[in-house]
Amino acid sequence: MDTVVILGAGSPNGVGGALARRFASEGLHVVVSGRTQEKVDATALEVVSAGGSAEGFQADVTSEPDLDALFARVASIGNPVAAVVFNAGSNMPIPFEKITAEEFESYWRIGCLGAFLTAKRAMPILATQGHGSLLFTGASASMRGRPNFSHFASSKAGLRNLAQALAREYGPQGVHVAHVVIDGVVNGDIVQGRFGGYIDSLGEDASLAPDAIADTFWTLHNQRRSAWTHEIDLRPYKENW
Numbered sequence: 001m002d003t004v005v006i007l008g009a010g011s012p013n014g015v016g017g018a019l020a021r022r023f024a025s026e027g028l029h030v031v032v033s034g035r036t037q038e039k040v041d042a043t044a045l046e047v048v049s050a051g052g053s054a055e056g057f058q059a060d061v062t063s064e065p066d067l068d069a070l071f072a073r074v075a076s077i078g079n080p081v082a083a084v085v086f087n088a089g090s091n092m093p094i095p096f097e098k099i100t101a102e103e104f105e106s107y108w109r110i111g112c113l114g115a116f117l118t119a120k121r122a123m124p125i126l127a128t129q130g131h132g133s134l135l136f137t138g139a140s141a142s143m144r145g146r147p148n149f150s151h152f153a154s155s156k157a158g159l160r161n162l163a164q165a166l167a168r169e170y171g172p173q174g175v176h177v178a179h180v181v182i183d184g185v186v187n188g189d190i191v192q193g194r195f196g197g198y199i200d201s202l203g204e205d206a207s208l209a210p211d212a213i214a215d216t217f218w219t220l221h222n223q224r225r226s227a228w229t230h231e232i233d234l235r236p237y238k239e240n241w
Contacts, residue, residue: 001027001028001029001053001079002028002029002079002080002081002082003028003029003030003031003074003077003079003080003081003082004023004024004028004029004030004031004081004082004083004084004085005030005031005033005070005071005074005081005083005084005085005122006019006020006023006030006031006032006033006085006087007033007034007059007061007070007084007085007086007087007088007114007118008033008034008061008086008087008088008089008114008137009032009033009034009039009040009043009087010034010036010039010043010087010188011039011042011043011188012039012042012043012046013188013210014186014188014210015087015137015182015186015188015210015213015214016032016034016043016087017043017046017188017210018210018211018213018214019085019087019213019214019217020032020043020044020046020047020054021046021047021050021052021211021214022211022214022215022217022218023082023083023214023217023218023221024047024050024052024053024054025050025052026218028053028082028083029053029054029055029077029079030044030047030052030053030054030055031054031055031057031070031073031074031077032044032047032054032055032056032057033056033057033058033059033070034056034058034059034088035058035059035060036058037056037058040056040057040058041056042056043056044056057069057070057073061086061088061110061114061115061117061118062109062110062113062114062117064117067117067118067121068121070121071121071122071125074125075125080129080132081122081125081126081129081132082132082133082221083132083133083134083135083221084118084122084126084132084133084134084135085133085135085136085137085217086114086115086118086119086134086135086136086137087137088110088111088114088115089110089111089137089139089155089156090107090110090111091139091141091149091152093148093149094148094149094151095147095148096147096148096150099150099151103151104150104151104154107151107152107154107155108151108154108155108158110155111152111155111156111158111159112155112156112158112159112162115136115159115162115163116162119134119162119166122134123166123170123175126170126174126175127170127173127174127175129174130173130174131174131175132174132175132176133175133176133177133178133220133221134166134170134175134176134177134178135177135178135179135180135217135220135221136159136160136162136163136177136178136179136180137180137182138156138159138160138163138179138180138181138182138231139152139156139181139182139183140181140182140183140184140241141153141155141156141157142156142157142159142160142179142181143157143160143181145157159179160179160231163177163178163179163230163231164179164230167230171228174225176220176221176223176225176228177230178220178228178229178230178231178232179230179231179232180213180216180217180220180231180232180233180234181231181232181233181234182208182213182233182234182235183233183234183235183239183241184207184208184234184235184236184239185198185199185202185207185208186207186208186210186213187199187207187208187209187210188210202236202238203238205236205237205238206236206237206238206239207236208234208235208236212234213234216232216234220232
């Protein structure tokens with residue numbers, strides 16, 4: 001049973017949880033990783049309760065010791081690594097005149113540096129195997145900067161360029177690197193908790209369903225290498241773009 005590592009998994013009702021369910025449904029063992037043990041354990045338990053194979057592992061993507069411990073655990077399982085999915089990130093609007101240097105850096109550390117630190121550990125494994133996927137969760141901010149989101153856009157643009165560089169360097173070694181641009185509001189726990197009324201006001205299928213996003217990640221992972229996709233964008237049919 002091959003292993004899949006999902007970083008930034010968060011709660012079961014979010015993109016990370018949906019990814020765990022989707023990959024586990026295909027017979028893969030999923031290591032669910034995030035900063036909060038309670039949340040990753042809840043996601044792993046949901047997968048196991050549905051008949052899948054999963055375990056939770058607490059790790060902060062900005063911490064090298066945490067990532068070393070995570071990938072040591074993956075190595076101890078002893079099975080090939082099918083995919084590593086970097087889904088970590090956070091996003092809140094902050095006017096530029098109010099954002100501090102510390103806040104700006106914290107967004108970059110999670111969304112861009114964390115991806116670099118993850119890739120530094122994942123790529124030797126995948127390249128040695130000569131197969132596997134490294135998949136990144138992007139956003140519309142990966143493509144453009146907007147008012148009140150200078151911190152988020154800078155982080156996501158850096159992540160996008162990192163993904164391109166990795167794809168060009170490691171694609172010839174058999175590693176499929178892909179970047180998924182999520183353009184729109186994700187209908188998960190985070191947004192429901194903060195803006196539930198807004199989500200409801202949009203109407204049916206007007207926000208991104210986590211399970212639908214996860215289907216695309218699985219499709220990318222499962223592509224034949226004669227026709228790989230590096231970047232794909234996802235948005236609801238009503239999204240103004």
